[in-house]
Amino acid sequence: MEWVNAIIQGILIGGLYALFAAGLSLIFGVMRLVNIAHGDFIVAAAYLAYVVVAATGLHPLVSLVIIVPLSAVAGYALQAGILNRTIGDDLLPPLLVTFGLSVILQNGMLELFTADSRKLDAGLLDIQNFNLLPGVNIGYMPLLMFVAAIIVIAGLQYIFYRTSLGRAFRAVSDDGEIAQIMGLDNRKIFAAAMALSFGVIAIAGVFLAVRANFDPFVGPSRLIFGFEAVIIGGLGNLWGTLVGGIILGVAQAIGAQIDPGWQLLAGHIAFLLVLAIKPRGLFPRIDG
Amino acid sequence: MSDTILSLTDIEAFYGDAQALHGVSLELAAGETLALIGSNGAGKTTLLKTICGLIERHIGAMLFDGANISGISPNKIPARGIALVPEGRRLFPSLSVEENLLLGGQVDRRGPWNLGAVYELFPVLRERQHQPSTSLSGGQQQMVAIGRALMANPKLLLLDELSLGLAPVIIKDIYALLPRIVAEGMSAILVEQDVTRALGFADRFICLQEGRVALEGEPKAFTREQISQAYFGT
Numbered sequence: 441m442e443w444v445n446a447i448i449q450g451i452l453i454g455g456l457y458a459l460f461a462a463g464l465s466l467i468f469g470v471m472r473l474v475n476i477a478h479g480d481f482i483v484a485a486a487y488l489a490y491v492v493v494a495a496t497g498l499h500p501l502v503s504l505v506i507i508v509p510l511s512a513v514a515g516y517a518l519q520a521g522i523l524n525r526t527i528g529d530d531l532l533p534p535l536l537v538t539f540g541l542s543v544i545l546q547n548g549m550l551e552l553f554t555a556d557s558r559k560l561d562a563g564l565l566d567i568q569n570f571n572l573l574p575g576v577n578i579g580y581m582p583l584l585m586f587v588a589a590i591i592v593i594a595g596l597q598y599i600f601y602r603t604s605l606g607r608a609f610r611a612v613s614d615d616g617e618i619a620q621i622m623g624l625d626n627r628k629i630f631a632a633a634m635a636l637s638f639g640v641i642a643i644a645g646v647f648l649a650v651r652a653n654f655d656p657f658v659g660p661s662r663l664i665f666g667f668e669a670v671i672i673g674g675l676g677n678l679w680g681t682l683v684g685g686i687i688l689g690v691a692q693a694i695g696a697q698i699d700p701g702w703q704l705l706a707g708h709i710a711f712l713l714v715l716a717i718k719p720r721g722l723f724p725r726i727d728g
Numbered sequence: 729m730s731d732t733i734l735s736l737t738d739i740e741a742f743y744g745d746a747q748a749l750h751g752v753s754l755e756l757a758a759g760e761t762l763a764l765i766g767s768n769g770a771g772k773t774t775l776l777k778t779i780c781g782l783i784e785r786h787i788g789a790m791l792f793d794g795a796n797i798s799g800i801s802p803n804k805i806p807a808r809g810i811a812l813v814p815e816g817r818r819l820f821p822s823l824s825v826e827e828n829l830l831l832g833g834q835v836d837r838r839g840p841w842n843l844g845a846v847y848e849l850f851p852v853l854r855e856r857q858h859q860p861s862t863s864l865s866g867g868q869q870q871m872v873a874i875g876r877a878l879m880a881n882p883k884l885l886l887l888d889e890l891s892l893g894l895a896p897v898i899i900k901d902i903y904a905l906l907p908r909i910v911a912e913g914m915s916a917i918l919v920e921q922d923v924t925r926a927l928g929f930a931d932r933f934i935c936l937q938e939g940r941v942a943l944e945g946e947p948k949a950f951t952r953e954q955i956s957q958a959y960f961g962t
Contacts (some may be wrong), residue, residue, distance in 0.1 A: 548741070604830070604834065607823060607827050607830065607831060609830070610820065610822045610823055610827075611820045611823060611831050612822055613822070614820040614822050614823070615818055615820060617782060617802075618814060618818045619820075619831075620782075620801075620802040620803045620832065621780050621782065621802050621803070621805055621806065621811075621812055621835055622783075622806060622831050622832055622835075622876070622880075623803050623804075623806040623807060623835040623880070624803055624831075624834075625801075625803045625806075626803075
């Protein structure tokens with residue numbers, strides 16, 4: 441039963457990894473941009489939540505009502521103001537610019553918030569759980585994270601495949617030149633995609649802040665989990681990203697069950713195995 | 729010439745340092761169909777792309793419907809009333825047939841063309857509306873590309889290499905439908921490798937040779953030899 445418990449907890453934590461990864465996957469799918477600062481933006485969203493909760497006394501999850509729109513506006517501005525200038529045939533400029541943003545964000549947060557680690561208190565949600573099976577207790581918070589991940593991915597999937605905005609995302613991703621002469625302003629479409637990605641970043645940031653301690657430098661390690669989930673699932677495939685997150689979470693839980701020191705290693709090994717067997721991930725987009 | 733819809737004067741266009749057009753001028757009347765012929769690399773596609781704003785480096789005056797369109801961004805082109813059926817069709821592979829058509833129609837110009845009218849013109853597309861556009865045959869894909877352009881209800885339709893890679897019988901079918909497409913005062917510029925077919929359909933033609941106009945006029949006014957001389961530059 442210990443094993444069943446470990447696997448179930450792993451699945452639930454996989455939801456958080458999928459939240460880390462969904463924004464990355466979305467951006468890569470639309471504009472082939474790899475956002476190296478993605479993890480740092482998640483941490484920045486966590487700090488934003490920290491400030492909003494401290495100022496208003498709202499419950500962290502309620503604070504999402506404020507943080508998600510703020511973050512989305514920031515994402516739109518980032519894309520329209522900076523990243524659109526880096527997009528072109530060459531993949532290197534956006535990598536370099538987002539790498540620079542990552543350094544700036546980490547040091548900026550260090551200046552503003554010091555290196556002390558923080559955590560958001562979600563009250564009873566944090567500690568309550570229910571008994572699923574004998575020996576298997578499910579915490580409300582991990583369950584909520586997992587459900588949030590499914591809702592976020594289902595929502596993104598809906599936007600992508602059922603709305604005119606999603607149609608524009610796919611068209612611009614397929615053939616930017618032709619999309620333009622159909623009347624789409626690629627720059628605005630990219631900015632809208634980044635706004636959406638930053639909405640997800642805000643959700644990921646709040647759950648990060650509630651689940652564990654964070655400090656200005658935890659971003660890159662979150663980014664690794666995000667990248668691994670995206671690549672396991674197949675680039676640009678949103679449900680694949682959820683599966684990737686779950687595989688990562690379960691591998692870590694199994695590793696930790698064998699030996700606590702193996703937790704991270706097991707996740708990375710699972711990632712490498714997938715990469716070795718299916719280099720394009722488990723569910724690559726057919727039109728790749 | 730009050731009914732001139734498009735007027736280009738001394739257009740020069742460049743890809744990097746290479747000059748592709750050396751002072752091309754043309755006038756197109758409303759409702760007129762112009763065939764643009766010439767060998768590979770003569771600048772036919774470049775001229776269409778320049779009209780659509782896709783060639784950033786160009787000089788010369790471009791007036792469409794009385795307004796300057798030189799230097800405006802390509803995404804403003806469809807709202808002005810110009811639509812392109814690009815060479816090689818270039819459908820959006822991750823969009824279904826219907827989504828491709830809807831994307832063409834999103835500029836929301838009034839006119840006779842909408843989903844229903846396109847499906848009436850190409851009934852086979854209605855049956856395939858939910859399929860990925862890449863699952864269609866070449867001819868059907870060309871129909872989607874034409875439908876997608878028509879959805880913008882353009883005043884000027886630019887058709888680039890309609891027959892490229894298609895079986896002769898399919899080409900014949902598509903050309904048989906063209907008169908219905910360019911009816912109701914729509915102007916068209918037709919770029920075509922198949923010179924006989926293009927000249928048979930168009931009111932007037934322009935033959936480009938290495939980025940310059942080598943010959944222009946009504947197809948009937950010239951002999952085959954004259955046209956082929958302008959075409960090959962011999």
